[in-house]
Amino acid sequence: MTLRRIVVGLDAGPRGRAALEPVAELAARMQAELVGLFVEDVDLLHLAGLPFAREVGYPSATTRALDVAGMERSLRAAADDVRRALASIAGRGPLTWSFRIARGTVLRELRAAAEHGDIVVTGALRVTLRAPLAVLCSIATAPDQVVPAATALARLLGGGVEIMLLDGDTAAAKAWQREARGLLAAEQGSVRVIFDAVPGKADESS
Numbered sequence: 001m002t003l004r005r006i007v008v009g010l011d012a013g014p015r016g017r018a019a020l021e022p023v024a025e026l027a028a029r030m031q032a033e034l035v036g037l038f039v040e041d042v043d044l045l046h047l048a049g050l051p052f053a054r055e056v057g058y059p060s061a062t063t064r065a066l067d068v069a070g071m072e073r074s075l076r077a078a079a080d081d082v083r084r085a086l087a088s089i090a091g092r093g094p095l096t097w098s099f100r101i102a103r104g105t106v107l108r109e110l111r112a113a114a115e116h117g118d119i120v121v122t123g124a125l126r127v128t129l130r131a132p133l134a135v136l137c138s139i140a141t142a143p144d145q146v147v148p149a150a151t152a153l154a155r156l157l158g159g160g161v162e163i164m165l166l167d168g169d170t171a172a173a174k175a176w177q178r179e180a181r182g183l184l185a186a187e188q189g190s191v192r193v194i195f196d197a198v199p200g201k202a203d204e205s206s
Contacts, residue, residue, distance in 0.1 A: 002030060002031070002032070002145065003030060003032045003118065003119060003145050003149060004032060004033060004118070005032055005033045005034075005035055005118040006023060006026065006027045006030070006032045006033070006034055006035070006118065006119055006120075006121060006149070007035045007036075007037050007113045007114070007118050007119070007120040007121070008020060008023040008024075008034065008035070008036050008037065008086075008120075008121050008122065009037050009039065009106070009110045009113065009120050009121065009122030009124050010036060010037060010038045010039070010082050010122070010124060011038065011039050011041055011078075011106055011124040012041070012044075012074070012075060012078035013124060015123040015124055015132070017082060017085065017123075018123045018132065018133075019121055019122055019123045019124070019133055020036075020082075020085055020086060020089055021089060022133070022153060022156045022157055023121045023133075023153070024086070024089045024090055024092075024095065024097075025156055026121070026149060026152055026156060027095060027097075028093050028094070028095045029152065030152070033096045033097065033098070034086075034090060034095055034096070034097040034098075035097070035098050035099070035100070035113075035118075036082065036083065036086045036097065036098070036099040036100070037099075037100055037101075037102060037109070037110070037113055037120070038078075038079040038082055038083070038099070038100070038101045038102070039101075039102055039103070039104065039105075039106045039124070040072075040075045040079070040101060040102070040103040040104075041075075041105065041106055042103060042104055042105060043105060043106075044071055044075070045068055045071055045072070045075075047071075048067055048068050048070065048071035049067075049068045079101050082099075083099045086099055087099075106124055110122055110124075110136055111136070111166050113136075114137055114138050114141075114166055115138055116138075118141070119135050119136065119137045119141065119145070119146055119149055120135070120136040120137070121133055121134070121135050121136075121153065122136065131159065131161050131162045131192065132157065132159060132160075133153065133157065133161050133162075134161070134162045134163075134164050135149065135150045135153065135161060135162065135163045135164065136164045136166055137163065137164070137165060137166065138165075138167055139165055139166075139167050139168035139172055139173065139176055142179075143176060143179040143180040143183055144179075144183060146163060147163075147180055147183040147184055147187060147191070148183075148187070150163050150191050151184070151187040151191055154191055160191065160192060161191050161192075162191070162192045162193070162194055163180070163191060163192070163193045163194065164194045165193070165194070177193060180193055181193075
């Protein structure tokens with residue numbers, strides 16, 4: 001089975017943008033639609049609304065007060081920059097793509113995007129992951145769809161990729177794990193599988 005759609009999860013930080021190039025190439029190879037999802041992080045907006053919030057400029061090291069209106073302008077500008085970058089990369093080859101903006105917490109919006117049988121590839125997660133990119137998926141998305149995409153992405157990166165399973169009970173997650181492990185045994189590339197729905201349970205496969 002093949003994926004119809006690959007979502008690349010983006011935010012204002014450099015880690016999010018780093019996913020653009022390899023994910024666009026992956027989508028082209030798999031003949032999947034590429035969807036760019038820019039998340040306006042509400043945590044940044046909440047921070048900007050605090051009376052003591054300050055921004056330190058680089059490399060000037062000057063400080064200025066943050067405010068919600070200014071942060072919204074910054075996020076809109078970042079979204080415009082990312083959209084242009086995505087359009088430029090997607091325009092290099094035959095690739096169907098689209099772009100949308102969501103406002104919320106980064107992980108919640110990325111989770112929501114993975115609920116419809118798509119995979120979400122991102123470097124934008126704030127949690128510390130071992131690999132530069134994570135592949136997020138629902139348990140409803142079969143391992144034989146997710147594993148080939150993750151391993152192909154690992155080969156493109158020349159490094160590891162983490163698969164984060166976002167839902168399912170313990171028994172279902174273990175069954176998904178067993179099938180994924182069997183598929184990973186036949187693939188090349190370093191892929192680590194994390195079962196986010198089962199706290200403290202992780203399986204590392206290559």
